[in-house]
Amino acid sequence: MVRFMPHDHHHDHRHGAEDHAHALLPPDPALRVKALETILTAKGVIDPAALDVIIDTYETKIGPRNGAEVVARAWADPDFHARLMEDATPVVADLGFFGRQGEHIVAVENTAEVHNMVVCTLCSCYPWPLLGIPPAWYKSDAYRSRAVREPRKVLADFGVTLPEGKAVRVWDSTAEIRYLVIPERPAGTEGWDVERLAALVTRDSMIGTGLARVPEDAA
Amino acid sequence: MTKVHDMGGRFFDGPVLPEPEDADHYPEAWQARAMALTVAAGACGKWNIDMSRKARESVVPKDYMAFTYYEKWLAGLADIAVETGVVTRAELAAGASDGPLEGARRLTPDTVPGALAKGAPADRPSTVPVRFAVGERVKALRLAGNRLVPGGHTRLPDYAAGATGRILRLHGSHVLPDSNAHGLGEAPEPLYAVAFPAAELWVNPEHPGDEVIIDMWQSYLEPA
Known part of the structure; x- marks a missing residue:
């Protein structure tokens, strides 16, 4: 059996009540995860085969196409739109989108006057059942620190410029409420069905760091 | 009372670096494993999501800043597993288990979909009266x-x-x-x-x- 050495820079804080147990794991992250998985498997706490199913679920079954369907339906169906804005959780659950990190959903809608944008400054809260695993930039220090203070400069990093008079509402997800941005429906899509509309809805447009694609780009 | 994870408004973090929407969520294979391991271990029922967040943000600041995202998750998982008695420090140090944990709930491949779909709603009945009105x-x-x-x-x-x-x-x-x-x-x-x-x-x-x-x-x- 391999015995791992704690990593060096932890030597100064390995004792006392605030002791950090993770420092006992090997320094290489791949070995760290392997060690934890080995221990927890032997303890009977996890089944490695369940990990494979979890990874596969968020790679192949749950992702931003779910959210795009919600947005497209909201654009296409006034009744769905009204119910979604009133209380989104049961409405998206009816489509099969519910569960871990999406237990309480609130839809916020972009208009000619207001642009919405979502962040989690304290960690990385994100509506998993609707958008899947968050992208790296959403979890980055730069996004978490800047989105609340200078959303327009952050939007510029995404190549997005808002019209002069439009206000920005940044939603900081500090609780278990998960926000879904409903982007503005692009012009020239009158009469389109849900499937066609959904193809215009990007992941970033549902976080608020992007806009929906226009028909010319989707051709 | 500043804490390293509480970074809203902080200066000098540099540009946000957008990625293509189809970019790989896990550039390295261990990152996917770390995500799934954390989700699966959380289902053992020995801790809640608030304890998980607390564990991640309690990583010493210099490690918090140096760790990549899923390294924070791993550190939080190791710390909370020890804190709740699921594993011991000796087991972490040895890289091996001393024996099974009695009464652990365990996700299996067939119970994963149901567990992910169920989630863990945070709304509860409360006896605390609502104090503020919309618009106040x-x-x-x-x-x-x-x-x-x-x-x-x-x-x-x-x-x-x-x-x-x-x-x-x-x-x-x-x-x-x-x-x-x-x-x-x-x-x-x-x-x-x-x-x-x-x-x-x-x-x-x-x-x-x-x-x-x-x-x-x-x-x-x-x-x-």
Whole structure:
């Protein structure tokens, strides 16, 4: 059996009540995860085969196409739109989108006057059942620190410029409420069905760091 | 009382680096494993989501800043597993288990879909009366910090402490992280979305019409 050495820079804080147990794991992250998985498997706490199913679920079954369907339906169906804005959780659950990190959903809608944008400054809260695993930039220090203070400069990093008079509402997800941005429906899509509309809805447009694609780009 | 994870408004973090929407979520294979391991281990029922967040943000600041995202998850998982008695320090140091944990709930391939679909709703009935009405002006407590446990977990961001805003909506009553993260019970109370004008929060707001909306528990607020 391999015995791992704690990593060096932890030597100064390995004792006392605030002791950090993770420092006992090997320094290489791949070995760290392997060690934890080995221990927890032997303890009977996890089944490695369940990990494979979890990874596969968020790679192949749950992702931003779910959210795009919600947005497209909201654009296409006034009744769905009204119910979604009133209380989104049961409405998206009816489509099969519910569960871990999406237990309480609130839809916020972009208009000619207001642009919405979502962040989690304290960690990385994100509506998993609707958008899947968050992208790296959403979890980055730069996004978490800047989105609340200078959303327009952050939007510029995404190549997005808002019209002069439009206000920005940044939603900081500090609780278990998960926000879904409903982007503005692009012009020239009158009469389109849900499937066609959904193809215009990007992941970033549902976080608020992007806009929906226009028909010319989707051709 | 600043904490390293509470970074809203901080300067000098540089540009946000967008990725293509089809970019790999896990550039390295261990990252996927770390995600799934954390989700699966959480299902053992020995800790809750607030305890998980507390564990991640309690990583010493220099490690928190140096760790990549899923390294923070791994550190939090190792720490909380020890804190709750699921594993021992000796087992972590040895890289091997001393024996099975009695009574552990374990996800299996066939129970994963149901567990992920069920989630863990945070709304609860509460006896705490709703104090604020939609539209009412409120003030976030001037000092952001846990009132139950010194130095403990809270979800009141430092940048909003002392700011005046208005109640935008009531979300119902939700589990209070300041209590639940410390095993002190769920202590549900009313939760609100509170709108703060950017000028309340920043010396140089980008635009006079901008707002930041923050979910705040009732005990984070006082009348303005």
